[in-house]
Amino acid sequence: MTQIGQTAQMRLEGVSLSYGAKLVLSDINLDIARGEIVSVVGPSGCGKTTSLRVLAGLVSPSGGRIVYEGTPLSGPRRDIAIVFQDYGKALLPWRTAYQNISLALETMGTDKSERPDRIHALLKLIGLGNHADKFPSQMSGGMQQRLQIARALAQEPSVLLMDEPFGALDAMTRQTLQDELLTLSTKTGATIYFVTHDLEEAVYLSDRVVGLLPNPGRVGRIFDVNLPRPRDQLTTRESPEFLHLRHELYQFVKGAEQ
Amino acid sequence: MTLARTIGFIASLAVAILFIFLWHLVTLYKLVPPVFLPPPMKTYDALVQGLASGPLLKASLATLQRMLLGWLLACVAGVGIGALVGTSPVLMRYLGPTLEAFRPIPASALIPVLIAIVGLSEGMILSVIAFGALWPMLLATIHGLQSVEPLLYDVAGALRMNMATIISKIGLPSAVPDILAAMRLSLTIALILATVCEMLSGNTGLGQWLLYSARQFSSANLFAGILILGVFGYLTNALMTVAERHLLRWKSPHEANRAGIA
Ligand SMILES: Nc1ncnc2c1ncn2[C@@H]1O[C@H](COP(=O)(O)OP(=O)(O)O)[C@@H](O)[C@H]1O
Numbered sequence: 001m002t003q004i005g006q007t008a009q010m011r012l013e014g015v016s017l018s019y020g021a022k023l024v025l026s027d028i029n030l031d032i033a034r035g036e037i038v039s040v041v042g043p044s045g046c047g048k049t050t051s052l053r054v055l056a057g058l059v060s061p062s063g064g065r066i067v068y069e070g071t072p073l074s075g076p077r078r079d080i081a082i083v084f085q086d087y088g089k090a091l092l093p094w095r096t097a098y099q100n101i102s103l104a105l106e107t108m109g110t111d112k113s114e115r116p117d118r119i120h121a122l123l124k125l126i127g128l129g130n131h132a133d134k135f136p137s138q139m140s141g142g143m144q145q146r147l148q149i150a151r152a153l154a155q156e157p158s159v160l161l162m163d164e165p166f167g168a169l170d171a172m173t174r175q176t177l178q179d180e181l182l183t184l185s186t187k188t189g190a191t192i193y194f195v196t197h198d199l200e201e202a203v204y205l206s207d208r209v210v211g212l213l214p215n216p217g218r219v220g221r222i223f224d225v226n227l228p229r230p231r232d233q234l235t236t237r238e239s240p241e242f243l244h245l246r247h248e249l250y251q252f253v254k255g256a257e258q
Numbered sequence: 259m260t261l262a263r264t265i266g267f268i269a270s271l272a273v274a275i276l277f278i279f280l281w282h283l284v285t286l287y288k289l290v291p292p293v294f295l296p297p298p299m300k301t302y303d304a305l306v307q308g309l310a311s312g313p314l315l316k317a318s319l320a321t322l323q324r325m326l327l328g329w330l331l332a333c334v335a336g337v338g339i340g341a342l343v344g345t346s347p348v349l350m351r352y353l354g355p356t357l358e359a360f361r362p363i364p365a366s367a368l369i370p371v372l373i374a375i376v377g378l379s380e381g382m383i384l385s386v387i388a389f390g391a392l393w394p395m396l397l398a399t400i401h402g403l404q405s406v407e408p409l410l411y412d413v414a415g416a417l418r419m420n421m422a423t424i425i426s427k428i429g430l431p432s433a434v435p436d437i438l439a440a441m442r443l444s445l446t447i448a449l450i451l452a453t454v455c456e457m458l459s460g461n462t463g464l465g466q467w468l469l470y471s472a473r474q475f476s477s478a479n480l481f482a483g484i485l486i487l488g489v490f491g492y493l494t495n496a497l498m499t500v501a502e503r504h505l506l507r508w509k510s511p512h513e514a515n516r517a518g519i520a
């Protein structure tokens with residue numbers, strides 16, 4: 001279990017955020033360990049996306065701070081990558097799959113001669129090996145989201161922030177991508193901050209699930225998930241521990257909603 | 259799709275032939291005096307003769323060159339200024355109203371003023387064409403840059419892109435569809451302005467050719483010139499369509515249909 005302090009790769013220290021007069025996040029304290037998978041659940045509008053944007057450095061907290069690898073976070077960093085929910089809008093539609101991944105490498109100044117090999121490796125890793133020259137408009141939703149993940153991985157991130165990445169996909173594709181994400185997390189060792197409204201998904205993927213309460217957004221409860229890894233879509237989801245957690249989460253969110 | 263296209267092509271050809279036939283009938287029965295409307299065959303003769311013996315060819319090439327050079331200048335200036343204004347809130351605030359005020363002034367209204375001040379040298383003609391033709395591109399670039407998908411700014415932010423990179427890799431590419439549509443519109447403006455400038459300045463070109471033919475009551479030469487203007491308009495437009503189809507091939511078929519380029 002994460003001990004406050006020493007092992008945290010990323011910590012939110014009393015983070016609060018207001019948009020105008022509206023307090024969106026209030027006094028959030030959370031430590032995230034290196035390599036950990038943390039999911040965030042809570043009723044719609046409770047500040048899940050906002051918390052992710054704060055962690056990304058895209059918005060600065062109005063109060064408190066984020067400490068990343070021991071130093072205060074002052075803005076976006078290339079080793080913190082984001083996967084957005086709306087893959088259709090987060091990809092560059094005029095660029096092919098190959099060129100979309102290339103965007104990350106171009107921006108990071110990766111040597112031109114190194115790019116093709118790395119891009120092809122990423123395409124292969126994410127299962128798009130045969131679709132390098134397709135434009136997003138020629139790809140299914142699942143493929144587009146894979147592409148966005150590949151672009152994020154091109155940053156070689158130590159932290160992956162994901163905002164309901166599988167929310168718009170059909171159930172089968174979602175489960176496939178969940179398993180691929182778990183494989184990736186083992187392969188890369190990246191820390192994953194995963195926003196979702198799918199409670200089973202949260203339990204299935206995570207080491208811990210953070211339950212947010214709304215108005216203002218604050219941490220209500222943190223659920224430890226002690227399910228063994230590797231996880232399996234059938235056996236994990238059928239285990240009593242899984243069902244028990246799902247039950248508790250459900251009751252938490254239900255209670256938070258009213 | 260190809261069948262529909264073939265049928266469309268045959269239909270448009272049939273309409274053209276029917277049109278020429280009607281033209282032939284009108285002149286045959288002298289419904290319009292021949293000083294105003296020459297028969298198709300005489301127009302064709304004038305066209306072939308003018309092109310073969312040189313003067314019409316020379317005039318046509320001069321007009322084509324002016325049109326294209328003026329248009330290219332307009333593209334560079336329009337997109338360049340548009341990129342500056344569209345990405346700078348300060349410039350937008352100060353220049354926006356002025357640009358809006360300038361826009362409705364047709365470039366042809368400017369020509370007499372310019373002639374009065376500096377005369378219409380070759381350079382001046384190009385400037386007038388460029389000035390008249392740059393507005394659609396300028397406004398399209400500004401509009402395109404202002405309607406960039408906001409999420410892409412987050413993508414850029416997470417990658418720590420600098421402003422120049424954001425403009426070149428995200429802003430301008432997403433403005434490309436708007437800019438291409440404006441470039442097509444500007445081609446027509448450039449052709450009209452090239453012709454008008456030639457009429458007013460007397461420099462060699464189709465404008466001057468038209469004026470000269472009209473003064474000589476040579477309707478066949480006049481129509482030959484008009485025909486060439488039509489062909490220029492048609493061909494440049496067709497080339498733009500090919501370019502657009504290639505450059506916007508990333509659009510989904512549905513979007514492409516809506517943009518009218520499929
Ligand atoms: N840019 C913004 N300006 C003003 N209010 C915002 C902005 N972004 C989010 N909010 C508000 O903050 C609250 C939390 O939003 P969000 O983090 O998107 O919630 P969630 O992702 O949990 O659904 C909402 O009430 C939303 O209206």
Ligand SMILES: [Mg+2]
Pocket residue numbers: 048049050
């Ligand atoms: Mg959200």
